[in-house]
Amino acid sequence: MVAKITEITALLKSKGLNVTEIRRQLVALLFTPGSALTQKEIEEALEEELGSVDRVTLYRNLRVLLEKQVIHQIPIDAQTVKYKLAGVHKKVDHPHFHCSHCDQLLCMPQVKIAENMLPGGFVIQSSQLIIEGVCDHCNITQ
């Protein structure tokens, strides 16, 4: 975990963001591949690290990290939005796989939708695909 501090600081600075404790911790939380958290989960995790977190400060930091595209927002279902560190993907929007067993959220840029099945006259601008299922790791262990 210690080694990541440099990486996180570099990431923040590369986006022109000042480095503050909450930003460091927030990004650190999401740094693990597959990690994606709801705002409440973030809040609870930060409480443990920092004692207490002001929800407005968290809210504003989530927004600034979204703007700078350090993180992205993924609507898992109608009542759940998860935040995830934005990887270096070619396309802004790409499919995600959500494991219903371990709650990991993985980027699946390789999964394509069959756009050719769209009726004539329809033009696609972007798309958003969430695949719900069981990940490879959970399939083995469980």
Place this chain on the structure above:
Amino acid sequence: MVAKITEITALLKSKGLNVTEIRRQLVALLFTPGSALTQKEIEEALEEELGSVDRVTLYRNLRVLLEKQVIHQIPIDAQTVKYKLAGVHKKVDHPHFHCSHCDQLLCMPQVKIAENMLPGGFVIQSSQLIIEGVCDHCNITQ
């Protein structure tokens, strides 16, 4: 619009739901193919029809209609959920096309995702795909 009353009443009764004014109006609102509304849009539309709508009553009716699967909920993006009359689709979850020009939301059960591109070991349970773009009608008229 008049002809629909019988249809709507029948739909509600077929689900074992009593027919009340707000339910009739609510379903009527969503009856047009392609129509999908946010809770606020529903509230505003019902205000016009009924003068005023109690938000708790609307909330509870949305829930009961969801439970009975008369309507379904579609997360368009991280901050928008739309309600749409549940059509008679084979699969519970199927892709939807959202027109960014006219705001119509169309069911696209024929669009498939290339599940074979999932890495080995991953098992799919369900999926949720929103395609954002311009619909055939808007492409011609615009």
Place this chain on the structure above:
DNA sequence: CTATTTTTGCAACATGGTTGCAAAAATCAC
């Protein structure tokens, strides 16, 4: 029409989004 069941409307409380503002922290210029 009357009795029973369901639904509505309203008060009340919870949670999350959002803004303004002054204090605190971070960064910049010497």
Place this chain on the structure above:
DNA sequence: GTGATTTTTGCAACCATGTTGCAAAAATAG
């Protein structure tokens, strides 16, 4: 480093929406 400047934080406050309980009103069954 010190002090000035800019950014960020913490807090109060307000609003929208989710959620429940409860009595009045409406719908349904007989």
